[in-house]
Amino acid sequence: MSPLNPARTAREYPARYRLEAARCDACGAVSYPARLVCPACRGRKFSPVTLSPEGQVLTWSVIHVGPSSHKHEVPYALAIVELTGGARVTCQIADVDPAAIRIGMPVRLEFRRIQEDGEAGVIAYGHKAVPA
Amino acid sequence: MNVGIVGYGAYIPRRRIRLAEIASVWGADAAAYERGLGLHEKSVPARDEDTITMSVTATRRALARAGIDPRDIGAVYVGSESHPYAVKPSGTVVAEAIGATPAVHCADLEFACKAGSEGMFIAAALVKSGEVGHALAVGADTSQGAPGDALEYSTAAGAAAYIFGTAGLVATMEAQVSFMTDTPDFWRREYMHYPRHAGRYTGEPAYFKTTFGAARMLLEKTGMEPKDFAYAVFHQPNGKFPMRAGTQLGFTREQLEPGWLSPWLGNTYSGASPIGLTAVLDRAKAGDRIMMVSYGSGAGSDGFVWAVTDRIDEVRDLAPHTREQLDNNKTYVPYGVYAKLRGKIRMGE
Amino acid sequence: MRDVAIIGIGLSRWGEIWDASLRTLWTEAALAALDDAGLDHIDAITVGCMSPGLFIGQEHLGGLLADELGMAGVPATRVESACASGGVALRTAFAEVAAGLADVVLATGVEKMTDVSGDECTAALAAAADAEVEVFPGATFPALYAMMARAHMARHGTTREQLAAVAVKNHRHGSLNPHAQFRQQISVADVLASAKVAEPLNILDCSPITDGAAAVVLADLATAKRLAKGRPIVRIAGVGQASDRMALQSRRDMTTLPATTAAGERAFKMAGKAPVDIQLAEVHDCFTIAEIVVLEALGLCPAGQGGLQAESGRTALGGALPVNPSGGLKSKGHPVGATGVAQAVEIVTQLRGAAGPRQVPGARVGLTQNMGGTGASTVVHILEVAS
Known part of the structure; x- marks a missing residue:
């Protein structure tokens, strides 16, 4: 079991690389990543939508004890970010002074390395927030 | 038919290390190095930054200035001597991330410090030939010098992206x-x-x-x-x-x-x-x-x-200016942190 | 549906039990529960365990553990709902007895967590969060609860000291429990000065890594009366379980636990009781903030006032509503799959009047609340002394 199995990583590209999401045709709720059933109304028809990279911090933590995959990055900030348009993402806040993070802080998603499967395995890319 | 740049973008990491800090570690004369090399500090990539991530951000900035649909890009060239993979292109990730796949020609280039301009040369010529409407060329590196070597005082990180086309030229x-x-x-x-x-x-x-x-x-x-x-x-x-x-x-x-x-x-x-x-x-x-x-x-x-x-004049302010990236929001790191970020510390398993 | 009672309870050793494997710990608890019930046979076994695959590379616990107990032959099933696995094992056993599929069922929970490194343990526990949405970018469980805490502090003015008060209270309770993993008393200052784990949570806001197992024997009321041995019969009066959106980011209000509220409402309705009837509770204080939001979600205190409960002494032994008299997950320990069953063990002990120095006087109705992840699974049981 590796979270960075190549097939598993590649199938997440639309969401992780391009912030592609799905808007429910019935109720308009945006699901990110895309899924088969709308959690808001159980609608099954969606239209593709690309998330705005701009947003603000809803809540955050600074992690001092990390999992194996991120243990050399501590301390790092993790946040739930609400993007313009209402979709939410859980992501790190990079390039930030932890003391400067606030609820409501404007951030922007930037393309970053998220994990790597050791020195020889695949590198998984995605987005982190940076102060806007 | 005129060929030229329709959009450009740069990315400079926020971290810096001062030459004096490096010199202090190796017992070198900091003032002499600064004078001899004409350098004061250099950019340092974070652990989550590499040639690919910097290329994507620079390219998105170029796209913002170009104002074109990424699917209209027919070629993607990423020049670097620090591609994250020895085998597997950086350009595929860049093309995928900006949404230029799959009808796109792609290659990684390497020619020490001119791999970026190589891409520009090829991209411009390819557009000129009429084979593609737009072509992207990126020059990016997170270059490394051996600890204590003169190169360590200069090797830095950054990226620039150029989109070539025939209309809407800047x-x-x-x-x-x-x-x-x-x-x-x-x-x-x-x-x-x-x-x-x-x-x-x-x-x-x-x-x-x-x-x-x-x-x-x-x-x-x-x-x-x-x-x-x-x-x-x-x-x-x-x-x-x-x-x-x-x-x-x-x-x-x-x-x-x-x-x-x-x-x-x-x-x-x-x-x-x-x-x-x-x-x-x-x-x-x-x-x-x-x-x-x-x-x-x-x-x-x-x-x-x-x-x-x-x-x-229309596009200049559609993405961050390069000097502002260079001069603002800098975070200085000590050599120990620099060594960690650059993978210079031998880690346990 | 038949009435169901708990007629036997048992715990294994809890803590860092270097000389015992999962199967040994589980068997210790199972034998203790069977002996307590005075039984040598059962009709079925349920096993709550979160992640034996990641912790010890062993799946298929039903077969393994029935065999260990010398009871190969009985139906034996592992159920999993992250840290709510034990509570769900209890509910599953309840359903079997209530439905008449079995008369006597051994409901158990177990986790062996110390055979992996701290990093591996953090990663295994993180598997209870959304792997793609939360874990991939680097979330840990402390961080997810820390984000709930941050939101609660911003919304309700909950203070860092109020979080600490939960740990202080639960350690005080645990100091009275010979079975607790950490029996030392701590102060608010100790909590505030302890190492940062995921801001604003420190290490003393977090439940520990624990090896352990718990078991209860469930029987229909007629069987229970036959085996009562003069002890009060503890009936499972209400059962409720609910789920919620998996990722914390999907919860519109990150200071609430809708699954806990729904599970509580179902259990209260089934028991014909209201929050005001609850005399003591064992709730899922995996982190200090969790006890605060759980009390609010269950209606055991007004919304937004969870932070006041431990600080004011209301939820301490001697207060109006003692919460986690066992020491809770924080002090007693949190072998994740065992916790939900161990909560029932504590409530039964209290309702039998056998809790010694931590006894809640006159306790006749108690509640357990056990949840998985950041609350995407919750199971609530209401236990009462059968009249």
């Missing part, structure tokens, strides 16, 4: 040339972590001979003289070489300084002269002519003459 390409000989001034063998270089041989017989060669080809091809240019940008492996090369060719400091970033950026290798050009475009006016000459060890130079159009 700068028309008036000439492109290449000057190349086999010159063993700098290399890195397969499986080696750090490059080697030939000391002072990298100067006169390598950098200067090749840079002058390409610059003179450009002047001859266009019938122009240095005074005809508003700006000139040369490869900047340190603070001194580009200024010396430019002034010896007859350019003034006023023509050179706007694109001269290395004293506070370091050598971003494949990103160096391309990032310098973004800084110039950020302030250029319609009608300005710009000479750009790259240099890559091995050794070769690509040279371009750009004529800025009035569209520059």
Whole structure:
């Protein structure tokens, strides 16, 4: 079991690389990543939508004890970010002074390395927030 | 048919290390190094930044200025000597991330510090040929020097991206040339972590001979003289070489300084002269002519003459300016953190 | 549906039990529960365990553990709902007895967590969060609860000291429990000065890594009366379980636990009781903030006032509503799959009047709340002394 199995990583590209999401045709709720059933109304028809990279911090933590995959990055900030348009993402806040993070802080998603499967395995890319 | 740049973007990491900090670790004379290299500090990539991430961000900024649909990009070239994978292209990730796949030609390029301009040369020529409507060229590096080596004081990180096309140009390409000989001034063998270089041989017989060669080809091809240019940008492996090369060719400091970033950026290798050009475009006016000459060890130079159009005023502020990235929001790291970020510490399993 | 009672309870050793494997710990608890019930046979076994695959590389616990107990032959099933696995094992056993599929069922929970490194343990526990949405970018459980805490502090003015008060209270309770992993008393200052784990949570806001197992024997009321041995019969009066959106980011209000509220409402309705009837509770204080939001979600205190409960002494032994008299997950320990069953063990002990120095006087109705992840699974049981 590796979270960075190549097939598993590649199938997440639309969401992780391009912030592609799905808007429910019935109720308009945006699901990110895309899924088969709308959690808001159980609608099954969606239209593709690309998330705005701009947003603000809803809540955050600074992690001092990390999992194996991120243990050399501590301390790092993790946040739930609400993007313009209402979709939410859980992501790190990079390039930030932890003391400067606030609820409501404007951030922007930037393309970053998220994990790597050791020195020889695949590198998984995605987005982190940076102060806007 | 005019071919040129329709969008450009740069990315400079926020972290910096001062030369004095590096010198203090190796017992070197910091003042002598700063004077000798003409460098004060250099950019440092974070653990989550590499050639691919910087390329994507620079490209998104270029797209913002180009205002085109990424699916209209028919070719993607990423030039670097620090591709994250030895085998598996950086360009595929960049193309996928910007949404240019799958009808796109893609290649990673490597030619020491001129891999970025190589991509520009090919992309421009491919658009000129009519094979593709738009082509993307990126120069990006997170280059490394061996601990304590002179290179460690200059090797930096950054990226610049250019989208070429035939309409909506912000700068028309008036000439492109290449000057190349086999010159063993700098290399890195397969499986080696750090490059080697030939000391002072990298100067006169390598950098200067090749840079002058390409610059003179450009002047001859266009019938122009240095005074005809508003700006000139040369490869900047340190603070001194580009200024010396430019002034010896007859350019003034006023023509050179706007694109001269290395004293506070370091050598971003494949990103160096391309990032310098973004800084110039950020302030250029319609009608300005710009000479750009790259240099890559091995050794070769690509040279371009750009004529800025009035569209520059519309796009300049659609993405972060290069000087602002260089001067603002800097975070200084001590050498220990730098060594950790750059993977110079042997880790336990 | 038949009435169901708990007629036997048992715990294994809890803590860092270097000399015992999962199967040994589980068997210790199972034998203790069977002996307590005075039984040598059962009709079925349920096993709550979160992640034996990641912790010890062993799946298929039903077969393994029935065999260990010398009871190969009975139906034996592992159920998993992250840290709510034990509570769900209890509910599953309840359903079997209530439905008449079995008369006597051994409901158990177990986790062996110390055979992996701290990093591996953090990663295994993180598997209870959304792997793609939360874990991939680097979330840990402390961080997810820390983000709930941050939101609660911003919304309700909950203070860092109020979080600490939960740990202080639960350690005080645990100091009275010979079975607790950490029996030392701590102060608010100790919590505030302890190492940062995920701001604003420190290490003393977090439940520990624990090896352990718990077991209860469930029987229909007629069987229970036959085996009562003069002890009070503890009936499972209400059962409720609910789920919620998996990722914390999907919860519109990150200071609430809708699954806990729904599970509580179902259990209260089934028991014909209201929050005011609850005399003591064992709730899922995996982190200090969790106890605060759980009390609010269950209606055991007004919304937004969870922070006041431990600080004011209301939820301490001697207060109006003692919460986690066992010491809770924080002090007693949190072998994740065992916790939900161990909560029932504590409530039964209290309702039998056998809790010694931590006894809640006159306790007749108690509640357990056990949840998985950041609350995407919750199971609530209401236990009462059968009249």
